[in-house]
Amino acid sequence: MQALLDAIAQMDAPTDAGRIFHGRGGLHPGCEQWALDAFPPVWLLTRFQPATDAELALVHNALAARWAQLQPDEPLNWVYQCRQAGQTETRLMAGAVPEPHVVTEHGARYLVHLLKGQNHGLFLDMASGRSWVRAQATGQKVLNLFAYTGAFSVAALQGGAKQVVNVDMSAGAMATGQQNHALNGLQAGASFLAHDIFKTWGKITRSGPYHLIVVDPPSYQKGSFVATKDYLRLMRRLPDLLRPGGRVLLCLNAPELSANFLRDQMQEAAPELEFEQRLPNPVAFADVSDERSLKVLVYRAPELAAPSATAAGR
Known part of the structure; x- marks a missing residue:
């Protein structure tokens, strides 16, 4: 999962919603099951097979370290979702998710819901x-x-x-x-x-x-x-x-x-x-x-x- 950790270490503070790491594209061998998305002010980590506690701890430490550099006065908010064989597990790992949660894309505003199901609204x-x-x-x-x-x-x-x-x-x-x-x-x-x-x-x-x-x-x-x-x-x-x-x-x-x-x-x-x-x-x-x-x-x-x-x- 080193490619995911490297992407986190290099990412910028997002303004619009968007993908940060796309392991499913096959361009990062060994990371095919990982995806990381920004739904400001929340990060969403998705894995298409269960992640271990040790793996999640590595991601948390990487996100916390980068966020402390990018936005030292803002809390880290992130959600983990596991999708496997039609089953979905979603966990709030740190911080909070706004309610309502509104994100932007090219000047448009959209409601999203990261803690409910696989489809998040956008x-x-x-x-x-x-x-x-x-x-x-x-x-x-x-x-x-x-x-x-x-x-x-x-x-x-x-x-x-x-x-x-x-x-x-x-x-x-x-x-x-x-x-x-x-x-x-x-x-x-x-x-x-x-x-x-x-x-x-x-x-x-x-x-x-x-x-x-x-x-x-x-x-x-x-x-x-x-x-x-x-x-x-x-x-x-x-x-x-x-x-x-x-x-x-x-x-x-x-x-x-x-x-x-x-x-x-x-x-x-x-x-x-x-x-x-x-x-x-x-x-x-x-x-x-x-x-x-x-x-x-x-x-x-x-x-x-x-x-x-x-x-x-x-």
Whole structure:
């Protein structure tokens, strides 16, 4: 775990939420089970196998030493979470976690909850996707599928989106999404629909068509979405939901599925949509294999065909 300790010794005092050490990327042999994130003013250490008390003591000493250099007048706050075989153990190791706990990213504010479950309210690896949406959103009508706590919607509205329709099965996530919008002074422009998209698309279709659709589902969540069987069903709907020239942002965080999985599925389900680009992941999430890392692909619907000279003269 020396690479993790070295990263702690060299880190700066964070202002935005972000990843500090990404062992899962495979660039630090022997540290594949470790991740360290900053959710100021709290550090979150995650291990994907149980850590020993001795290992946790080493991390604590490293964090305490560095924090004493960076912020000698501030307390050290850090949380440890172990994730293994679907089980999660979370412990407050030092200090405290604010309640409410609000973090920032590129000027946006988000509620997070580090002591509850595996999903903390903001997926840090999707920062580049949010930046892209913010840059594309001016004047656009946006559909945000699997919206979770609405971070893409906040980014879109901050980028000048005209309207965002947020859809997620979880009413609790939608409620947090509404709080996130209020935190950012976004009192208009967003709607929130707690809804299972596979039961009916009627409400979603009636609010369209859309200039931009964000699709950021879980890769495997029983009763919600399983990428290997559900992505194709979803993709078949996209052409009817997009305006001519509209874009869709497809996201997939499944190490076992490559970007070609998305490309092949799209070619089968909606061949008229044209692949534009794959967005780069944040540098902090560098991976030894692009195909194991987060996949974020952009597709575009065809533009309306220009009328022929003959038709224009009629």
